[in-house]
Amino acid sequence: MRKILNIKNISNAVLILFFIAIIIVPSAKAMVLVGLMKAGLFSPDTSAPAAQPLRDLSGIQFKDINGKITDLGDLKGKVIFLNFWATWCPPCIAEMPGVNKLYERFKNESDIVFILADADGNLTKSQKFMQRKKFALPIFSVASEVPEVLFQGSLPTTIVFDKQGRIMYNEAGAANYGNQKFIEFINRLKTTN
Structure with a gap:
């Protein structure tokens, strides 16, 4: 023994x-x-963003918990942080503290919009998850077709558009969006036209 x-x-x-x-x-x-x-792993790489224009963001829509529709085409002139996630996805859950930190930093700025799109579309479950984790992130469900150039089904996926609607960041996989480099990246996008 x-x-x-x-x-x-x-x-x-x-x-x-x-x-x-x-x-x-x-x-x-x-x-x-x-x-x-x-520990510093999973830092988003914003060093060489390749701006990818879409013809038009109009018609790409998301619905909030109150039923209000947000159309990406109506957000021209704003920086858009779009994140596809799910409550059952461990990498999504892991990156939420960083996303929440980024949101808290920019939530009062009218030229930056956050859309966290629940891939399952169960906003009641998502809302409970956010409340339990004490996150104030704005959650949405997908309310239209989303072009494959934006979302190919991998969770989490994060896209950042500049004020002209160009894709400045598009990555699948978890990352720490609350780090200083990414905050500086958003600040640069915010101040450029």
């Missing part, structure tokens, strides 16, 4: 249980990702 319960075997068992928890429990996976983001 003493040979089985030695330090090496116990530490190996704990390590195996840790990895099983990460695989099975989405919130455990999200916690690991949050820790990696805080």
Whole structure:
């Protein structure tokens, strides 16, 4: 019995249980990702944004919890932060603290709009998630077709448009949007016409 319960075997068992928890429990996976983001990994790369124009953002619509429709075409002249996410998605959950930090930094600025589009379209569930996590992020459901150039189905996906409606950032996967580099990126977009 003493040979089985030695330090090496116990530490190996704990390590195996840790990895099983990460695989099975989405919130455990999200916690690991949050820790990696805080360590500096998963930083969004804004160094060389390739501006990609869309012909027209009109008709790309999102609906808030009150039923109000927001059309991206009506937001010309504003910087748009668009994030596709889901409550069951560990990378989405992991990046929410950073997204919330970014939102808190810019929420009172009229020339910046945040749209967090719940890929499942269950705004009641999304609202409860936001309240439980104490996030004040504006949630929407998709209310129209979304061009594949914007969203190909990977969660999370984040797109940032400049004031002319050009895609300045488009990435699938979790990132820390609350870091100083990304805040500076949004500030640059905000001040350029």
